[in-house]
Amino acid sequence: MKSKTKRFGILTAGGDAPGLNPAIRGICKAAHFEYDMEIIGIHDGFAGLVEGRGDLLRPSDYSGIIHKGGTILGTSRERPFKDPEKVKQLIYHYNKWELDCLVCLGGNGTQKRANYVRKEGLNVIYLPKTIDNDVYGTDMSFGFHTALDAATDAVDRLHTTAASHKRILIAEIMGNSAGWLALYSGIAGGADVIVIPEIPYDINKIGEHLDERMKNGSKFSVIVVAEGAKSVEEADLSRKELKKKYEGQPSAAFRVASELKALGDYDTRVSVLGYIQRGGAPVAYDRMLATQLGTKAAELMAKGDYGNMVALKGMDIVAVPLEKVAGKTKEVPHNHIALKSAKLAGTTFGD
Numbered sequence: 001m002k003s004k005t006k007r008f009g010i011l012t013a014g015g016d017a018p019g020l021n022p023a024i025r026g027i028c029k030a031a032h033f034e035y036d037m038e039i040i041g042i043h044d045g046f047a048g049l050v051e052g053r054g055d056l057l058r059p060s061d062y063s064g065i066i067h068k069g070g071t072i073l074g075t076s077r078e079r080p081f082k083d084p085e086k087v088k089q090l091i092y093h094y095n096k097w098e099l100d101c102l103v104c105l106g107g108n109g110t111q112k113r114a115n116y117v118r119k120e121g122l123n124v125i126y127l128p129k130t131i132d133n134d135v136y137g138t139d140m141s142f143g144f145h146t147a148l149d150a151a152t153d154a155v156d157r158l159h160t161t162a163a164s165h166k167r168i169l170i171a172e173i174m175g176n177s178a179g180w181l182a183l184y185s186g187i188a189g190g191a192d193v194i195v196i197p198e199i200p201y202d203i204n205k206i207g208e209h210l211d212e213r214m215k216n217g218s219k220f221s222v223i224v225v226a227e228g229a230k231s232v233e234e235a236d237l238s239r240k241e242l243k244k245k246y247e248g249q250p251s252a253a254f255r256v257a258s259e260l261k262a263l264g265d266y267d268t269r270v271s272v273l274g275y276i277q278r279g280g281a282p283v284a285y286d287r288m289l290a291t292q293l294g295t296k297a298a299e300l301m302a303k304g305d306y307g308n309m310v311a312l313k314g315m316d317i318v319a320v321p322l323e324k325v326a327g328k329t330k331e332v333p334h335n336h337i338a339l340k341s342a343k344l345a346g347t348t349f350g351d
């Protein structure tokens with residue numbers, strides 16, 4: 001039996017991102033202290049909901065975690081809506097726990113799954129987290145700024161060693177469908193070439209840019225490549241064809257390095273940043289954003305305003321209906337001002 005006014009379940013799903021703990025704290029503190037609600041912390045994302053793994057959270061569970069990376073709830077990439085049996089189990093546990101709402105924290109995939117939860121007739125609220133910043137319908141997702149600082153620091157470090165050895169250092173930055181992290185860390189780190197999925201690259205143009213720099217006296221270069229970077233030829237391939245082409249192949253930065261090698265006498269080295277970008281303590285911006293999104297989520301639950309994503313729009317935190325945004329990706333727009341200013345500051349995108 002419920003002892004409080006409302007009870008909700010909270011889960012974190014998909015790849016982790018710094019800011020999940022501040023968001024959990026923000027939601028739970030507001031829900032418990034301001035709105036007198038009970039909270040079930042669900043373990044390991046949708047896997048925990050399907051399997052009925054969750055505990056009643058006490059204030060001590062979500063206190064003292066604002067500065068911590070990762071997620072105290074654990075996460076997984078479980079996709080329950082691919083299996084009707086799992087959907088049944090998910091609904092069963094929602095009802096068994098007598099939830100008034102399910103709060104889902106995650107990226108694009110979680111946004112889609114939260115919308116499926118809504119379509120099943122359950123109450124849901126979704127919060128956008130991802131280091132990729134590609135969640136549609138919000139100006140910013142938490143996790144992005146922390147990853148951006150880590151990636152920019154890495155590009156800075158590659159700069160000094162590239163300059164000392166007069167080499168071309170290639171950094172591979174996370175981001176499969178969208179190049180926000182590569183673009184922003186590349187610009188902030190002063191990269192000479194930035195390659196993102198939204199702008200297919202021509203290796204010849206990159207080679208010309210490197211040659212031009214050499215001719216002008218810059219004996220080293222730094223290239224930032226997003227995980228999902230594609231060449232002009234690859235841009236015409238379907239997702240399936242690309243997957244087949246890349247099977248057993250090294251990742252994007254290595255592909256760019258070997259294409260440069262085939263082009264000329266370029267002395268390249270590759271650094272794949274990988275999960276270093278996702279780990280560690282959230283920066284202040286992500287703590288702020290996550291806290292504001294979290295407290296707004298609690299407010300929406302108190303009002304019974306369900307079926308929404310909580311989003312940042314300008315300086316405001318707003319509710320956006322999930323049905324309007326689920327299933328879309330926020331890519332870097334071709335008219336994004338950052339692209340123009342990077343070009344004016346001497347960076348090429350290989351286009």
Ligand code: F6P
Nearest residue numbers: 015107130131132174175176227
């Ligand atoms: O969505 C976040 C992200 O880190 C992407 O940038 C990356 O492509 C992917 O997750 C990696 O996924 P996994 O954690 O499953 O290896």
